[in-house]
Amino acid sequence: MRRNLSAFLRDHLLFCCCLLLPVLARPALAQETGTVTGTATRVDGEALSSVSVAVEATGQSTVTGADGRYTLRRVPAGPQTIVFRWLGYRPATVPVTVEAGGTVTADAALKAVTVSLGEIVVEGASRAPERIVEAPAAISVVPPEVLQRVSSTGQAPLALQSVPGVDVVQSGVNDFNVNARGFNSSLNRRVLVLQDGRDLAIAFLGSQEWNGLTQPLEDLGRVEMVRGPGSALYGANAFSGVVNITTPTAREVLGNKLTVAGGGLETFRADGRHASLLADGRIGFRLNGGYNRSDTWSRSRTEADASSLADEYAPATDEPVGPVREVLALNGQTIDPATGAALGERDPLRNIYGSARADFYADNGSVFTEDGGLSQVENEIFVT
Secondary structure (H helix, E strand, O other), X not given: OHHHHHHHHHHHHHHHHXXXXXXXXXXXXXXXXXXXXXXXXEOOOOEOOOOEEEEOOOOOEEEOOOXXXXXXEEEEOEEEEEEEEOOOEOOEEEEEEXXXXXXXXXXXXXXXXXXXXXXXXXXXXXXXXXXXXXXOOEEEEOOHHHHHHHOOOXXXXXXXXXXXXXXXXXXXXXXXXXXXXXXXXXXXXXXXXXXXXXXXXXXXXXEEOHHHOOOOHHHOOEEEEEEOOOHHHHOOOOOOEEEEEEOOOHHHHOEEEXXXXXXXXXXXXXXXXXXXXXXXXXXXXXXXXXXXXXXXXOOOOOOOOOOXXXXXXXXXXXXXXXXXXXXXXXXXXXXXXXXXXXXXXXXXXXXEEEEEEEEEEOOOOOEEEEEEEEEEEEOOOOOO
């Protein structure tokens, strides 16, 4: 009995030591690392946001906020080199010595430079990052200022109108058909649209519902247009091209944003976004939601509730058709007494959308992403 009790106590003591080992080792690990913080600015002192800041030796990275500040935690103690990079600016390196358990400051002033076309990186042609001049297919990148210009209307295809070799046909307020290399009509849908690798087409029709985007245009990030067949890489629907949309991570859009817009046809749009970091920057999440409405160019045949088709067509079906042709009004239908034409009211186009995204950052630079969204569209009319 005494032996069994001794063995029991020994096994439980060993088990408790195994559980406490990671906890006891954590302070020691913290003492071997430090924190690097600082600010990235232009040479004139203006703060730069979204600048990539990385530890050259380990690959740990983050981006600056709206005030140009950044923080890198758990940086190994000892001499380190901090690298600052941002499109349109010359990369800068700052050597620092990180003390265990301490904080060191590394500031950088980036100098603006001219960006050559060969430095633009795309992914749509080969499904892997590469310089645009080395891409094996004709590909164009939509400039951010173009997305900003068309964002007030929420009509994403308008950003592709200026891309060489691309034809955009509009059949409704948000009914667009995008094609490349001259193959286009209101019914010819041969371009695949991807957002972060996810096909946005309606499964039943095989076409893109542009109102189904769950983010405002200014938050779409990078939009690439690959001209030419892409079915070998992307499968069905990539007959004449691929629109590849890559949305920014939470690190790239930290903070809050609220947008309100309005215009003709009683157009109104409002959307908001929040992005922040958790767990010392290892987890980032982004939330956004919005609402927009607009009148359309078409008018409804009736002002009655369109959900009751039997009531709408009752006058035309309940009575037998006589030998003389007779025009009967639909229930709820407004008729012009002079011409007999149906008037009706415009059915406003409404769209409510929202999405959530979580990014998990590994120390080796890898990023694991989970995202999802929902979009509800009412009264949209599109050609099928």
